[in-house]
Amino acid sequence: MRRLGRYEQAIASIDQALGVDSSDHKIWYNRGEALANLGRYQEALVCFERTVEIAPSDHAAWVFRGVVLIHLNRYEEALSSCDKALEIAPEDKEAWTFRGAALHGLGRYKETYASYDKALGNPKTPRWRKLIQKWVMGNR
Structure with a gap:
């Protein structure tokens, strides 16, 4: 349960960072990862979509996008x-x-x-x- 609270806190911090620089693909990636760890896959997908839009050569973002899509049964x-x-x-x-x-x-x-x-x-x-x-x- 404590771990879930950490992810929620991380999302809040990341949201603040996005207010400062929404073009940083690493921020979007980290937000997507935190959301995925909370099981909020649809929201995580939006973040990974944004990540690969900003940084199309980020192979890790493409992989994590794939993981989220697997959880959504979009094989x-x-x-x-x-x-x-x-x-x-x-x-x-x-x-x-x-x-x-x-x-x-x-x-x-x-x-x-x-x-x-x-x-x-x-x-x-x-x-x-x-x-x-x-x-x-x-x-x-």
Whole structure:
């Protein structure tokens, strides 16, 4: 409960900072992160939309935007957001992880496994994973 109060305080401080400089993408990012941690995903999305508008090369903002969209069950948009992050930072493990989560939400399991492998740094799919993938695909 104490943690929630800290996020609320952080949002209040960030709102004050936005009154001073609403063009600072880091302020929007921090506000979005605090709102997401409170489970206020729709409001967080607005902040991450503003962040990527101001700083389109901020790959972390694209990833967090994807995370928020996953929480909102908007998997296609989440996938696009993670793909954008990967255009900027192709080896970003979080982007690969949440790309996998978005693909899972879409029921695209084979691609999900490939994204998770990339997040883990596995260049080749292990045999046991191929067997699981085959079983999953056969039982859908």
